[in-house]
Amino acid sequence: MAAMSYGHPLVAQHAAAHAGLAGQRASHVVSLLLHAAPEGALEPPEWVELVPAGTFFGRDGRGPYILDMDAVLDAFTRGGIDLPIDYDHQTLDADAKAGPVPAAGWIKELAARDGALWGRVEWTPRAAELIRGKEYRFLSPVFRHDKAGRVLALEGAGLTHYPNLDLTPVAHQKGAAHMTEDLFERLVMMLNLPATTTPDELVAELQKAIDQLAALKTEAQSRQIDPAEWVPMSQHKAVADELAKLQAQIAAEKAEAAVTAAMSAGKLAPAMKDWALDYARRDPEGFAAFAAKAPVIVSGNKPDAHSVASNADTLTEEDRIACQLLGMSEAEFAAHKKELARDAG
Template identity: 65%
Template sequence: MTHSHPAISSSVHADAHRLACDAFSIDLLSPAVAASDAAFAPPEWVHLIPAGVFSGRDGRGPFRLDAEAVIKAFAAYGADLPVDYEHQSLSAEEKAGPVPAAGWIKELQAREDGIWARVEWTPAAAQHLANKEYRYLSPVFRHDRSGRVVLLEGAGLTHNPNLYLKAAASRKETHAVEDLIERLILMLNLPTASTPEDVVAELQKIIDRLNTAEAAAQSRQIDPAEWVPMSQHRAVAEQLAAMQAQIAAEKAEAAVTAAMRAGKLAPAMKDWAISYASKDPEGFASWAEKAPAILPPETDRAAQRVASNADTLTEEDRIACQLLGMREADFAAHKKTLIKE
C-alpha cells in the first residue's frame, strides 16, 4: 500500500501517480454550487471522494472507497488538511518560494455518495474562484495495492483535475519502499498481490516463531546448581550400590552367624544360609526364628569339646553323628578303625 505517517508528509510529482479525473473532480462553479456569478461564494462543503468503485480518466484504478478508514485516519491526524493550487504542496520541497494554501479542510463526513469535506477558504482563493481563474477541485488520497482508498491527504485547485495517488514521501523514497516491499513479498513467498500489511503480518509470525524457539532453548539450558554430569551421577550410583551390597552382606553374615551359634545351622549349610539371608533378609529371619535347633548351642558345644572322646571326635564329627543318628562312641570307634586301616 502506498503509505506514510498519518501526517501529510512530503510528496511525489504529479506524473508519478496521476489520475485524470475530469469526470469526477468537483466543478466549483457549476450551478449546483453557485446560483450566480454575481453572488458567488465558494461552497463550504465539497464532495471529494465518490462512494463505491471508481477509476481515473487515464485508466488507473479501479479504486474503492473505505469511508470508515478515511474518517478514522483524519481523526487520528488531528489537524486540518491543506487545499493548495495545482497540488504544489506535493512537490513543496522542490519549490524555491512559498507554496500558499487555498484553504483548509476542517471536517470530513461520510455520506451515501462518498466523502464530503468542510473547507475554510482563504480570501485569495475565494477571489480566484470568483474570477473563474480556478474551477476544479481534485482530491489527494492514499490507497493500498488492492485499490482500497484509506486516507485523504488534501485537495488542490486545478485547471486539469486528476486524482493524485500519494506515496510515502518523496519519489525516491516511494520507489525504495515499493522495491523493498516487492523483494520482501518474493523472499517470504507471498502472493504477488500482497499488501504491506500482509508483509508485516508475515514478518511478525517469523518473529514470534523465533521468540518461541529462543524461549524453548533457554528453558532447556542446564543449571549447574541443579544438575550434575551423567558420568558423575553414574559413579555415585555405583558407589551407593556397592555400599548397599556390602551392608546387605554384613547383615546376612551376622544373621547366619547368630543362627549357627543358636545351633540351628550346621557349618555345611553356611553358604546356603548366607545366599538366602542376602536375597531375602526377612524370609531368613522368619526361618531362623521357627527352625528347630539341630546342634547344641555354641556354649554347650565348647564344653563338649573337653568331654570324653574329645581326643578322637571333632565338632564336625559330632554334628555328623547327629545327622546320621549314630552314637558318638560308635562313630569314634569306626573312625579309629578307618585311621588304622
Template identity: 35%
Template structure:
C-alpha cells in the first residue's frame, strides 16, 4: 500500500466557526485534473473518518488553514506562509451522510474580512490517501483558495463568527442539552433524531398506560363478580342472573384482549430474537392463546434461528423424511410434555 497526498477544494461562500472539510462517500476532483488516478475516487465513511479524527486529535498543536497552500510551497519560493485560521483535531466531527467537519475554527481578522468580501470563496483540505483503495488516511491542513477542486459542500454563515448567545439563548441551549441527555442522545444529535426519540418514548408511555388501565378494569370486574357470587341473596339488593352473565362476559372479553396482546408481544419478541421462525408464527400464536405458559416455556428453551439455518429453509427441511422431527419440534414436545406420536397427531389435526 502506498500513501499519496492531495489537496482538494471545498466551496466556502462565507466564513464561520464551523466548516465542512470533506464530503461523505466516494468523490473525485471537479477541477478537470482526473484525480485521483487509479481508483474510483477518494473514499470517506464513518470508519475511515474515525481513524482520521483519532490521528488528528492526537496532535497537541492545532491544524493550520493558510492561503493558497503557501505552507507547502514556502521552502521552495521563500515567501511567508501566514495563517488564515486554526482548528483542533479534537474538534473534528463525522456527520453521517454529510461528511467531515471542523468545529470551533479560529479565523484571523484578515481572513474574516477577505472571506466576507468574497476575496476568498473556497477551502482546500490537504489529505493523505491510499492509492490502492482510495481510502482517506489523514488530514494534514487546509487552505483558502480560489481554484476549486470540489463543489456542493455546505456553506458557512458569516454571522456565526460574530454572534454571541444571549442569556436566554444560553438557558434554552442548556435545557436542550439536558433533554437530549435524558433521552440518551449526544449533544450534537440532529433534530430528526431527537424528535424520533421523543415519539418512541411517548408511544411506550401510551402502551404502558393502556396496559395499566386494562389491568385496573379487570381487577374491578373480577372483584364485582366475586362479590356478587359470594354474597347472601338479599331481595332488596338482588343481582339478576343477566347482570352476572354480563359481568362474566366482560371479564372474559377483557382477559382475552390482554392475553392476545401479551401473546403478540411474546411472539414478536421471539421472532426478533431469532427464537422463532416466521413459519412458526401462526402455530405460536395459537399455542399462546390456549396455553401462554407453555409458549413461554418453549421460547425459553428454543435454539436460535441461526442454529437451524443449515437444516431449514422457510420452515421446511432440506430433503429427508417429511415426518422426521426437527430440533424445533423436539423443543415443543419437551415444553408441552408430549410424546412423538401425540405431537405428530396434533400437527396433522
C-alpha cells in the first residue's frame, strides 16, 4: 500500500496518529525557500520545485526516496483537479477541525525540469501577502510513495516553517522572475513588447524567438548542398561552353555535308555555296526541304559549260521554279547562269 509523506521533522508523532487516512504514513517534508525580490521583499513564485531529482533523504534521516516522474505526472492528469497548498498541512487534519481550512494556493500544472518535479502555483492574495511579509518562507509538498520509497503521486503541499530537504532555491528557477530591472527593460525594448509585459510573458516571447531560430537552423541544414549532386558554377559553365562548341561543330559539319550533297546533285551553283551553308546551319530542316524540291541547274560536280552557256539567255520552266524557291528574280538568275558560263569557258 502506498504511504504518504508530508510535514516537517516536528510532526512525525502527529502523523502516526492519522495512519488510517492513507495506510502507513511518514512525516517526510520537502521544502523550498521562496525567493526574494530585488528590493528585499519576498515574492511568491509562479513555478516551484516540489520533488527533487534522483534519490533523496530528509534532514531527519527518512528515506531514501526516488521520484517516478511518469507515475506522478500520470496520476495528476488522471486526477483532473488542481492540488491544494494549505497552511502547515492543516488539510491532513481537516476532519478534526471545527473551523475552515483555507487554501494558500492551488497547483495548476506539473512539469519535469532537469529530472525534478516542478509545479505552477496560483497563490491566494492572503498567502501572497504572508509570503511578502516573511510570515511563511518554505513550501512542503505531500506525496505518496510505495514501500521501496518510489514517489508515485503528489497530493498537494503546505506553507511551513521547517524545511526537511535541501532543494534548489526558487531564486534559481528557470525564468525571468529574478531578472534585474535593467535587463528586463532592455529585453522588452529589443522584442518590441508593450511596457506592461510581465516577466512570464517576456519568457514566453523569448522562447518563441528561440524556437524560430531553431526552425531556421533546421531548414538551413536541410538545404545544404550535397557535393555528390551539385557541381560548382564555374565547372557547370565550362561544361556548357564545351557542349555549345560541340553542338556548333556538329551543326557546321551537317550543313557542309548537306550543301555538298546538293551541289553534287547539281541543285546549287558554286556561287551559292556560302548562302547555302548559312541557310543549312540556321535551319537544317528548311534547307533539306529546299534541296529536295530544287531543280537541277548544273550537271553534277562539274557543270557542262556548253549547257550552261546555251541556256544563259533563256530560262527554262525549271529555272523559273528555282527562281521562286531561291527568292531571286529571273534577271538575277539569268546573270548567275551567264557568270557560270563564263567561268566554265
